Amino acid sequence: MLAILDYKAGNQTSVRRALEHLGIPCAITADPATLESAGGVIFPGVGAAGQAMGALAESGMDEALRQVVRRGQPLLGICLGCQILLQRSEENDTTTLGIVPGICRRFEDGMLQEDGTPAPVPHMGWNSLEAVAPCALLEGIEPMAEYYFVHSYYVEPDPSLVLATTTYGRTFCSLYGREGLWAAQFHPEKSGRPGLNLLRNYHKYCQNSREARHAQ
Amino acid sequence: MLSKRVIPCLDVRNGRLTKGVKFVGNEDIGDPVESARRYYEEGADEIVFYDITASAEARGIFLDVVERVAEQIFIPFAVGGGISSVADMRAVLLAGAEKVSINSAAVKDPRLISQGADAFGSQAITVGMDVLAVPVSAEIPSGYEIVIHGGRKRMGLDAIAWACRCQELGAGELCVNSIDADGTKDGYELKLTRAIVDAVSLPVIASGGAGEPRHMLEAVTTGGASAALIASIVHYGQYSIRECKEYMAAHGAKMRLTW
Numbered sequence: 001m002l003a004i005l006d007y008k009a010g011n012q013t014s015v016r017r018a019l020e021h022l023g024i025p026c027a028i029t030a031d032p033a034t035l036e037s038a039g040g041v042i043f044p045g046v047g048a049a050g051q052a053m054g055a056l057a058e059s060g061m062d063e064a065l066r067q068v069v070r071r072g073q074p075l076l077g078i079c080l081g082c083q084i085l086l087q088r089s090e091e092n093d094t095t096t097l098g099i100v101p102g103i104c105r106r107f108e109d110g111m112l113q114e115d116g117t118p119a120p121v122p123h124m125g126w127n128s129l130e131a132v133a134p135c136a137l138l139e140g141i142e143p144m145a146e147y148y149f150v151h152s153y154y155v156e157p158d159p160s161l162v163l164a165t166t167t168y169g170r171t172f173c174s175l176y177g178r179e180g181l182w183a184a185q186f187h188p189e190k191s192g193r194p195g196l197n198l199l200r201n202y203h204k205y206c207q208n209s210r211e212a213r214h215a216q
Numbered sequence: 217m218l219s220k221r222v223i224p225c226l227d228v229r230n231g232r233l234t235k236g237v238k239f240v241g242n243e244d245i246g247d248p249v250e251s252a253r254r255y256y257e258e259g260a261d262e263i264v265f266y267d268i269t270a271s272a273e274a275r276g277i278f279l280d281v282v283e284r285v286a287e288q289i290f291i292p293f294a295v296g297g298g299i300s301s302v303a304d305m306r307a308v309l310l311a312g313a314e315k316v317s318i319n320s321a322a323v324k325d326p327r328l329i330s331q332g333a334d335a336f337g338s339q340a341i342t343v344g345m346d347v348l349a350v351p352v353s354a355e356i357p358s359g360y361e362i363v364i365h366g367g368r369k370r371m372g373l374d375a376i377a378w379a380c381r382c383q384e385l386g387a388g389e390l391c392v393n394s395i396d397a398d399g400t401k402d403g404y405e406l407k408l409t410r411a412i413v414d415a416v417s418l419p420v421i422a423s424g425g426a427g428e429p430r431h432m433l434e435a436v437t438t439g440g441a442s443a444a445l446i447a448s449i450v451h452y453g454q455y456s457i458r459e460c461k462e463y464m465a466a467h468g469a470k471m472r473l474t475w
Contacts, residue, residue, distance in 0.1 A: 010309065013286075013312060017290075047336065114217045122418075124389060125443070146219060146475075190291055193475060194474075
């Protein structure tokens with residue numbers, strides 16, 4: 001079972017619907033016991049960093065999230081979830097969770113796209129990934145696949161954690177992490193078949209790592 | 217590189233699909249959920265639903281449509297029509313839409329834009345603008361005037377000034393619909409699209425007038441739009457979305473061709 005961390009993030013229902021469509025058992029939950037028993041956790045997020053940090057603190061889900069990481073349970077952050085796993089966001093200079101070293105920056109004004117035309121912010125729409133390091137989440141997905149992005153800030157995690165980059169006005173990190181702790185700037189739950197395949201890969205990883213843990 | 221988006225627009229009344237021509241004589245062409253699923257599979261980059269229902273009980277039917285769509289398609293979709301409060305926005309976002317498109321209500325009360333952006337984030341707020349070409353005047357220096365109620369009421373508001381105001385208030389995207397071009401199938405009003413694109417730093421969707429894939433290409437090249445909204449060009453099976461996108465890609469536009 002995959003647990004979707006419930007702190008009233010705007011896209012949590014979309015994530016649930018995508019998992020249900022894939023036949024993956026899942027629950028939107030804030031219950032510590034359910035979170036602990038989950039094979040893996042998804043940390044969704046849409047909107048502003050400060051607001052999300054407030055909602056996390058209020059619901060106690062910030063601490064729950066730290067425990068997920070401490071226990072070594074698989075975790076996948078999505079969009080704002082990906083941003084606020086880092087230490088700080090330039091969005092109203094917000095201190096964020098600090099689970100992963102790095103900061104979140106605002107796209108500069110006046111950026112240009114590769115063809116010389118202006119790059120409006122937010123970066124909204126479909127864009128591709130340039131793999132930097134192998135990642136189990138992208139296994140079997142065609143390299144030219146595109147994913148749905150909508151964001152005005154981009155993540156700058158510790159360079160050793162960058163798994164894929166995307167170019168829009170600048171080249172930024174769009175997927176980071178290490179085995180069992182991943183974060184995607186795009187929305188796999190809204191990225192058609194490639195996004196659904198990424199979620200399926202994550203579930204497969206969670207199942208395998210659970211079996212490995214139990215075998216020990 | 218970011219792809220240009222192709223966005224089919226589905227008008228829904230009483231839970232069924234219609235397509236308006238010049239906003240009169242709408243014709244019923246079927247089930248919105250089934251159409252959305254077909255467009256999703258054909259490669260639509262996003263879908264927009266407009267609720268043109270008048271009564272409160274039909275609104276409930278519409279929200280049910282939104283929920284059923286959300287269960288079946290895994291690309292973003294927006295919902296417009298009949299949204300005049302933060303509560304209305306919340307209802308469609310909770311039902312599964314990513315974005316709301318507000319139009320007349322924002323013109324009447326611009327605070328709705330900032331209230332929506334504060335509550336749900338700018339990315340969730342698209343402002344739809346219906347625009348009429350008029351003689352240049354002191355009041356309307358661009359020659360493009362904002363109209364509401366499907367073009368029946370002129371607002372004495374310059375479209376360029378309004379676009380800038382929407383951006384200041386926190387809109388995440390603008391959908392610019394030419395009342396003159398809408399339903400003509402003669403192509404988008406490219407001068408209007410370009411004028412708005414140059415005036416704001418938000419993504420702009422061109423709307424109104426698509427009759428051939430060439431028009432869609434023009435919207436994202438000459439017009440500079442981030443996306444092309446389409447309706448009858450695909451609703452009656454004249455072109456598939458894949459054909460439109462392949463045409464655009466073959467002529468130099470960056471398109472998403474794998475899905």
